Amino acid sequence: MFYREAGQYKTSYAKDLQAFPIKQDKIGMFIWGILAVVVAVIGIPGLGYDFAMKAIIIPTLIFTITALGLNILVGFAGQISLGTGAFMGVGAYACLKLTTFFPDVNILIHFVLSGFVAAVIGMFFGLPSLRIKGFYLVVATLGAQFFLEWAFGRIPWLYNFADSGAIEVPTRTLFGVPITGASADVTWQYFIVLFFLAGMTWIASNLIRGRIGRSWMMIRDMDIAAELIGVRPLWTKLSAFAVSSFYCGVSGALMVFIWLGAAEVESFDINHSFLYLFMVIIGGLGSITGSFMGAAFIWIFPILLKEVGKSFGYNATLMENISLVAIGVMIVIILIKEPHGLARLWQISKQKLRLWPFPH
Amino acid sequence: MLKKLSLTVAGLAAAFTMIAESKAQAEDSLYIPMTTYRTGPFAANGTANANGMWDYFEMLNQRDGGIGGAKLVVEECETGYNAQKGVECYESTKGKGALVYNPNSTGITLQLIAKAPIDKIPVLSMGYGLSAAAIGETFPWTFNYPASYWSQTSSILNYIESQGGLKGKKIGFIYLDVGYGREPIPLLEELAPKLGFELALYPVGVKEMQAQSAQWLNVRKDRPDWMVMWGWGAMNPTAIKEAVKIRFPMDKFIGNWWSASHVDLIPVGESAKGYLGSNFTAPGTSYPMIQDIIKHVIDNPNASTQTEKENVGHVLYNRAVFNGVLVAEGIRAAQAHFGKPGINAEEMRWGLENVDLSDARLKEIGLEGFTAPIKGSCADHENGGSIFMHQWNGTDFDKVTDLIPPMTDIVRPMLETAAAKYIEDKPDWQKQTCN
Structure with a gap:
């Protein structure tokens, strides 16, 4: 009834190619846009503003960028990687070094530049993908994870010789407002992360709709056939690694500078790499919407569960254990019921909405 | 579909209200x-x-x-x-x-x-x-x-000094390789040449807490005179067990105050007899x-x-x-x-x-x-x-020393340098003046 495209005609090629061809989707996106602003003003009702922003919304947006990047590599190009956490670390440490050397350059530029540093490192560790695939590639990227983790902990130059061995984020400003460090303004931080997320989503969706994205998908679906019709595996695979690592690098820099404020190696460890892979798999491989849904689900679900438990008076330890069990059970259930993830569920419900309320 | 959706929404709304209510607190x-x-x-x-x-x-x-x-x-x-x-x-x-x-x-x-x-x-x-x-x-x-950890480290060194001197000795430092364990290293590195002892570092990653045979193989090879541990969690009993295995003398093995507690020593029991630990509160x-x-x-x-x-x-x-x-x-x-x-x-x-x-x-x-x-x-x-040393007797700890003061004259200036370094790149850092 509400979601029906009957009567919406496309009269030009441009209209046929647009990202949201259906009017209802456009309205939906508009509502999301309004929500994004409303959230900045009031936070999440019922939760403290700072808590809602710093513990739920900002990390979710940052992890969505990570999930987008990983989805490009795993979902679209079919190259499995377990080095996501480490590539985020590359972004974070690169950003720290850049802003130490060039403190006057705007930190936003450093965020982008650290993405490029991560892209170079990611391409280097993506080289084995030219010869090996599947589980063997997983092991090779695992090597990247372990090597980079080792480097973050063992090379004091990377963390500016801090006695604690941790990244200490200096205060940086944008238009005179502090946006990193402890005195940062949360609302500004939110808008910066939102800006990066929106920009990078736009870039990702266009990359995927275009020639590059199609060549990634060809390599994913059948690499020999793709090679025969003229897709160069070297360039395609490495570009997937580069773009994916760029996304991870930017999100890593945002994670440490905007969200955490200080970070040790443990913020980039293998458990986090698994977490990001879960986001992509739960959300839906090869889907941009899925990256959003997966990141939100994996990050917000346990926190909300804990808050709800707390309000019922259960003790914190019990809720922690319950949320660990619950997230595991939910992953299993979702993967059994819908192996293509939340994005596919959303697609199915859209199909059903088209027919509703008359299913015949 | 709609029914499910509205149920979910109702559930969430209820949850939020409850969270909001729990915020209200008595004066x-x-x-x-x-x-x-x-x-x-x-x-x-x-x-x-x-x-x-x-x-x-x-x-x-x-x-x-x-x-x-x-x-x-x-x-x-x-x-x-x-x-x-x-x-x-x-x-x-x-x-x-x-x-x-x-x-x-x-x-x-x-x-x-x-x-x-x-x-x-x-x-x-x-x-x-x-x-x-x-x-x-x-x-x-x-x-x-x-x-602070640095004061504690210097107290432990003072104890070693009183037990046959530091000069020419080799001191092994085994630590959990996170911020906590790395904390005393700058002090040890600074004091090693000053007090004339040799320092050997043995990092233990969080993932290898319960598999330390590689580190202890090195300890056996390097033969340090004393071992000092900055461990936590499952790392402690594992390290003590490994030390027992290579027959490292237990009364030359000192755990810091987080590495010498009942949860660490009870799993090892009788064989850890003689293990030393620093402490500042009596059990x-x-x-x-x-x-x-x-x-x-x-x-x-x-x-x-x-x-x-x-x-x-x-x-x-x-x-x-x-x-x-x-x-x-x-x-x-x-x-x-x-x-x-x-x-x-x-x-x-x-x-x-x-x-x-x-x-x-x-x-x-x-x-x-x-x-x-x-x-x-x-x-x-x-x-x-100040801290004191206590020793494991197989079932419980015995206090074996009086209070051991830290080397304040050495540690305090180093702490001041470290504090100055910490705020070096933070121009807006809020300090206070004391008189």
Whole structure:
């Protein structure tokens, strides 16, 4: 009834190619846009503003960028990687070094530049993908994870010789407002992360709709056939690694500078790499919407569960254990019921909405 | 479909309302959040820590109805020793009027040090955290009574000096390879040439905590005269077992105060006889205050506790009780100074800075001889505390030394340098001047 495209005609090629061809989707996106602003003003009702922003919304947006990047590599190009956490670390440490050397350059530029540093490192560790695939590639990227983790902990130059061995984020400003460090303004931080997320989503969706994205998908679906019709595996695979690592690098820099404020190696460890892979798999491989849904689900679900438990008076330890069990059970259930993830569920419900309320 | 959707929405709405309701709190209460870790790889130690502090506050509520007429509202937040979750806990509790944070983890402390001056909530990292935080001028909001890691390290070196000298000796340092374990290395590296000993480092990653044969193979090869350990969680019993396996003399193996507790030594038992550990709070249940906890909390069916009775009086439990005592004494000092029962976090900071736990006061609260007296001051946030050594006799710890003072003359200037370095690239850092 509400979601029906009957009567919406496309009269030009441009209209046929647009990202949201259906009017209802456009309205939906508009509502999301309004929500994004409303959230900045009031936070999440019922939760403290700072808590809602710093513990739920900002990390979710940052992890969505990570999930987008990983989805490009795993979902679209079919190259499995377990080095996501480490590539985020590359972004974070690169950003720290850049802003130490060039403190006057705007930190936003450093965020982008650290993405490029991560892209170079990611391409280097993506080289084995030219010869090996599947589980063997997983092991090779695992090597990247372990090597980079080792480097973050063992090379004091990377963390500016801090006695604690941790990244200490200096205060940086944008238009005179502090946006990193402890005195940062949360609302500004939110808008910066939102800006990066929106920009990078736009870039990702266009990359995927275009020639590059199609060549990634060809390599994913059948690499020999793709090679025969003229897709160069070297360039395609490495570009997937580069773009994916760029996304991870930017999100890593945002994670440490905007969200955490200080970070040790443990913020980039293998458990986090698994977490990001879960986001992509739960959300839906090869889907941009899925990256959003997966990141939100994996990050917000346990926190909300804990808050709800707390309000019922259960003790914190019990809720922690319950949320660990619950997230595991939910992953299993979702993967059994819908192996293509939340994005596919959303697609199915859209199909059903088209027919509703008359299913015949 | 629609029915399901509306049910979900209704459920969520109900949940939010309940969260909102739980925020409302009674007046004149003292809200103390506790970041704990009863889960994760360090749960055994974290549980003992959490229980001690919780039981002490519960005892105050049961026995005295709180402190100075204001009830203590204590909330646990589970971190699993994970710094990210620690920050999440901090963000979710700071808005409720948190008086002070006891992070119970060096990693979380490092995150909170920068936030404390902005949110104006003090951080009490009792015997852990950033050593440089001892400099009160630079870190007005952070306290690490009764001694920083660097002071402790120098006390341990003093002990070794008294047991046959340091010169020409080789000292092995085995540590958990995170911020906590790396903390004393700058001091050791600085002191090694000065005092003429050789330093050998053996890092143990969190993932290899329970598989340390590689490190101990190296220890056997290097043959250090002494071993000093900065371990935590499952790392401690594993290291002691490995040391026993290579027949390292146990009375030359010193654990810091987080590496020599009952949870670490009981799994090893008789074979670890002679193992030394530094400490600043005495174990045991003979103190009147610990007896009060047993009476009002452990044996009281109306009190809330998760403690097994046989664990009361263990090293970590008693130390956590003492952490609670420091918080309580800070609150009392602030209440007396500002003349009201319900204080805020800024007043709490004043209280912590003016804590006066004299011998007389310790006796009054039933902890005579439990620890060295502590007197806070604006400039000194660690109080240069002394430690003593205790030794494992196969089933329990025996105190074997009197208080060993740190090398204040060497450590203090180094702490000052480190504090200056910490704020070097932070031009807006909030300092205080002391006279």
